[in-house]
Amino acid sequence: MRGKKIRAVYRRKIIGWMLAGTLALAGCASGSGAEEEIVIIEREGGGGGHLQEEASAEGGSDVPAGRENAVAVGEEEESPNENIEGEPEVIEKDWSEYFGGLNGAAVVYDAARGQYMIYNKELAMTQRSPCSTFKIISSLIALENGIIEPGDSPRPWSGETYWNENWNRDIDFYDAFRSSCVWYFREVIDEIGQEMMAEELEELLYGNRDISDWEGRLNTNNNNRALTGFWIESSLKISPLEQAETMERIFGEGSVYSEKTKNELKKVMLVEEENRTDTVIYGKTGMGKAQGIVVDAWFTGFAENMEGKVFFCVYLGRTDGGDVSSAAAREIAIRIVPETFFESRSRYGITESGL
Numbered sequence: 449m450r451g452k453k454i455r456a457v458y459r460r461k462i463i464g465w466m467l468a469g470t471l472a473l474a475g476c477a478s479g480s481g482a483e484e485e486i487v488i489i490e491r492e493g494g495g496g497g498h499l500q501e502e503a504s505a506e507g508g509s510d511v512p513a514g515r516e517n518a519v520a521v522g523e524e525e526e527s528p529n530e531n532i533e534g535e536p537e538v539i540e541k542d543w544s545e546y547f548g549g550l551n552g553a554a555v556v557y558d559a560a561r562g563q564y565m566i567y568n569k570e571l572a573m574t575q576r577s578p579c580s581t582f583k584i585i586s587s588l589i590a591l592e593n594g595i596i597e598p599g600d601s602p603r604p605w606s607g608e609t610y611w612n613e614n615w616n617r618d619i620d621f622y623d624a625f626r627s628s629c630v631w632y633f634r635e636v637i638d639e640i641g642q643e644m645m646a647e648e649l650e651e652l653l654y655g656n657r658d659i660s661d662w663e664g665r666l667n668t669n670n671n672n673r674a675l676t677g678f679w680i681e682s683s684l685k686i687s688p689l690e691q692a693e694t695m696e697r698i699f700g701e702g703s704v705y706s707e708k709t710k711n712e713l714k715k716v717m718l719v720e721e722e723n724r725t726d727t728v729i730y731g732k733t734g735m736g737k738a739q740g741i742v743v744d745a746w747f748t749g750f751a752e753n754m755e756g757k758v759f760f761c762v763y764l765g766r767t768d769g770g771d772v773s774s775a776a777a778r779e780i781a782i783r784i785v786p787e788t789f790f791e792s793r794s795r796y797g798i799t800e801s802g803l
Contacts, residue, residue: 536562543567546780550772552764554780556788557692559700560756565788566689571765575655575685579734580628580774581746582679584713587625588698589648590636591709596621598712603632608674625716628733631674651704654694655686669737681736681744691748691761699730699750700759717749719782727753727786731760733774741766747777751785760785 543554544567553571557564566572578585590596601621610616614627624632637645642662649657661683664676678684686694698705698713717730731749735742748761762781764772 536564538564538566540569541565541567543780543784546783547764549767550764550770550776551767552762552777552780553688554762554784555688555692555760556785557696557759558756558788559696559759564689564692571763572688575687575690576744576763576765577681577736578655578679578684578686578691579681579736579744579746580630581691581732581734581748582684583625583628583633583734584698584717584732584748585649585652585654585694586633586637586640586679587621587713587716588705588709589640589644591712592705593640593644595636595639598622603635606631606674610675622716625732630677630680634674634677637677637679652694652697653690655684655690658683658685668739681738688746688748688761688763691746691763692759695748695750695759695761699757719749719778727751729782729785731778731781733778735774742772745772745774745777747774747781749781758785758788760788 541554546554547567551571553566553568553574555564555566555572587596591598598621601624602618603620603624604618605616608631610631612627612629614623615629615631619627619629619632621632623629640648642659645659646657649655649659659678661678663673664670664678664680664682666682667676667680669681670676676682697703699710703710714730717732719729719731729749729751731747734744734746734748736744743766745764746761750757750759752758760781762777762784764777764780766772
């Protein structure tokens with residue numbers, strides 16, 4: 449385990465609360481200079497990732513009632529980005545042309561500038577099952593704790609025939625990640641165990657952190673123990689906004705994870721494209737069904753070029769008559785993300801000669 453922990457504590461002077469179409473700043477208490485904190489904790493027994501606020505002993509909370517269902521937008525207590533003063537900037541975007549009528553949302557987070565670009569804000573704040581995007585998290589935990597050794601990672605196939613032919617063989621970490629092999633990561637997650645998983649998700653502030661359905665019995669689309677789990681249409685849920693912020697906690701400047709682990713993740717997350725732009729994109733797809741219908745499709749990750757790094761998530765929800773898939777979410781992200789680099793550069797007056 450790492451010595452430095454990401455704490456579920458946000459300074460009032462930098463936390464933003466996004467709810468009901470408003471971004472509000474929770475300011476310091478009455479100019480008293482008291483170091484008041486809001487501790488974000490998951491409500492026991494609550495569903496849908498509801499959050500509860502508790503003020504520290506040094507003064508009472510002045511946060512208006514009703515914000516317990518908000519999603520926090522801000523930097524952790526020890527983040528290097530604390531030099532960004534004031535509210536995070538939220539720009540609502542009309543990216544509907546990229547979605548082609550599909551029900552979806554997109555978030556692009558530029559942590560260095562404290563800027564969020566968001567399409568369909570309500571859906572961007574709605575928590576859904578992460579599905580195979582969770583392989584980023586399980587890989588992160590397993591690599592960081594020696595459960596996966598990249599140079600010696602093959603696992604033997606049981607002989608059971610799965611619907612995906614790529615899974616019907618002995619398979620190593622790299623192939624398992626790229627082919628999204630569920631049985632491989634089911635074994636990895638069982639080796640991580642519930643205690644370590646709970647601790648790591650708490651450090652990451654990952655969605656509702658609900659792993660109570662460890663076996664995945666809530667999944668209505670599959671009852672094969674090797675192909676189900678809490679992260680597949682089950683108890684664990686996360687919003688597109690939280691996905692983008694999680695990517696920043698892993699790959700951003702304030703990351704507590706080792707360079708070795710991050711480099712291994714970058715290898716398997718690299719999107720192999722024919723150099724559409726000078727922007728390199730890393731990500732993972734995910735897709736989930738209920739009663740045979742696709743209800744969740746994702747592509748989340750980060751992108752970088754000479755101008756910096758952004759963290760993103762594209763989500764597609766059930767769309768009757770629409771072709772909802774993780775491949776579609778991926779293609780939308782590949783089109784949107786390079787545009788956001790150009791727009792941010794223009795907004796901040798950065799020119800080619802100034803790079």
